[in-house]
Amino acid sequence: MEEFLALFQGHFKQGTFIKLTLSKPASKSADLSNIYLRRVRIKTADYVQFTYRYQQKDIIKNYDIAQSIDQLNSHLGKDFLHATLLSTREDVSLFFNKKRKVRLQKRRATSTHLPKLDHNKTKNYLIEEDAAFLEQLGVASKGRVHKAHQDKYRQINKYVEVMSGLLEQADLPQSLQIVDMGCGKGYLTFALHDFLLRNSRFIPTVVGIELREHLTSFCSTKAAALGWQNLSFIAQDIQQFDAEKIDVLIALHACDIATDIAIAKGIQADAQLIVCAPCCHKQIRKAMQSDNRMQSILKNGILEERQAEILTDGIRALMLEAYGYETKVFEFIALEHTAKNIMITAVKRKEVDKPDASTLREVASLKKMYGIQQHYLEKLLAQNY
Ligand SMILES: C[S@@+](CC[C@H](N)C(=O)[O-])C[C@H]1O[C@@H](n2cnc3c(N)ncnc32)[C@H](O)[C@@H]1O
Numbered sequence: 548m549e550e551f552l553a554l555f556q557g558h559f560k561q562g563t564f565i566k567l568t569l570s571k572p573a574s575k576s577a578d579l580s581n582i583y584l585r586r587v588r589i590k591t592a593d594y595v596q597f598t599y600r601y602q603q604k605d606i607i608k609n610y611d612i613a614q615s616i617d618q619l620n621s622h623l624g625k626d627f628l629h630a631t632l633l634s635t636r637e638d639v640s641l642f643f644n645k646k647r648k649v650r651l652q653k654r655r656a657t658s659t660h661l662p663k664l665d666h667n668k669t670k671n672y673l674i675e676e677d678a679a680f681l682e683q684l685g686v687a688s689k690g691r692v693h694k695a696h697q698d699k700y701r702q703i704n705k706y707v708e709v710m711s712g713l714l715e716q717a718d719l720p721q722s723l724q725i726v727d728m729g730c731g732k733g734y735l736t737f738a739l740h741d742f743l744l745r746n747s748r749f750i751p752t753v754v755g756i757e758l759r760e761h762l763t764s765f766c767s768t769k770a771a772a773l774g775w776q777n778l779s780f781i782a783q784d785i786q787q788f789d790a791e792k793i794d795v796l797i798a799l800h801a802c803d804i805a806t807d808i809a810i811a812k813g814i815q816a817d818a819q820l821i822v823c824a825p826c827c828h829k830q831i832r833k834a835m836q837s838d839n840r841m842q843s844i845l846k847n848g849i850l851e852e853r854q855a856e857i858l859t860d861g862i863r864a865l866m867l868e869a870y871g872y873e874t875k876v877f878e879f880i881a882l883e884h885t886a887k888n889i890m891i892t893a894v895k896r897k898e899v900d901k902p903d904a905s906t907l908r909e910v911a912s913l914k915k916m917y918g919i920q921q922h923y924l925e926k927l928l929a930q931n932y
Pocket residue numbers: 728729730731732733734735756757758759783784785786798799800801802805826
């Protein structure tokens with residue numbers, strides 16, 4: 548602990564300090580989820596800016612270096628069990644176990660860019676504009692996000708923010724196996740990997756699965772350029788993916804039943820966390836019978852589409868619950884940024900031998916009401932579980 552604090556102080560004084568993050572709250576119910584430290588210049592003096600992240604708000608305070616050490620002393624190993632210090636020379640992590648035994652780990656610096664020192668930074672993004680992967684993927688250059696990619700940048704940050712909260716809620720091992728199904732050009736896959744490397748206790752191995760080979764070869768080249776050996780991409784239909792071990796299953800905007808295939812793979816591989824943002828909802832839209840009780844309303848195409856979306860995703864959430872997951876369905880990012888904005892998250896809460904009968908009855912009664920024979924996810928789970 549003393550060595551860690553001395554390294555922080557040394558890097559701050561030598562001008563090589565990038566940032567420091569406190570994570571892994573000692574209590575799962577803690578309102579304070581993280582503390583982020585960065586250097587700020589106020590008039591002519593340098594201070595350390597602490598951002599205290601609570602569930603509903605951020606509180607920002609600026610301290611001199613001695614006060615900062617006091618603050619770190621009062622939090623480290625008490626309410627936070629993990630700290631990561633990034634400098635242009637080295638990355639240093641500090642881990643406390645449940646008995647508060649401490650371990651220090653040093654790694655090669657993941658960034659050599661010093662951040663800007665402006666005091667009134669309006670938004671505290673978890674992925675900063677100068678992250679090397681943003682440049683590799685063509686989202687930014689010279690440390691600035693291109694105007695045309697501002698929406699993508701906001702989406703990336705919102706996603707990482709959601710994931711950072713979820714990863715704390717699930718029961719996950721330190722060596723984390725993540726599979727991202729239908730990863731496309733990999734923006735969100737790279738973002739999560741970057742965030743985990745820099746700001747978490749996890750040692751991630753991330754695999755992106757994508758049908759289109761030119762996208763996986765693009766992503767593989769970029770991952771190699773960044774020196775990220777534990778981020779790989781496979782050109783494959785997710786249906787063929789052999790899910791031996793998955794801790795975290797992700798499927799973002801995968802088309803129609805691809806989301807169901809991904810969820811089923813996650814349940815079968817006993818993933819502790821499943822996160823998906825569904826795309827289109829064709830299967831249920833076609834399966835809905837026209838003689839159901841809502842016909843006078845659903846004759847309007849847009850309402851039929853919305854109803855299909857509600858039913859598809861509602862039943863997905865119920866099926867996940869039936870298999871022992873705690874689920875949430877929410878708006879992932881405001882609609883002006885993307886039309887595909889619903890996210891379903893599922894954290895494994897209990898092991899089940901067979902799906903919960905009363906939840907399956909609820910699914911059956913919903914299907915009956917809309918004349919639906921079968922939800923594709925049900926079919927997959929019935930075949931393989
Ligand atoms: C809309 S993109 C989303 C990309 C990325 N997940 C994101 O949210 O930014 C959906 C991707 O899923 C891929 N995809 C669809 N069905 C698939 C399947 N069965 N197996 C593998 N990839 C699939 C498509 O090729 C496409 O690149």
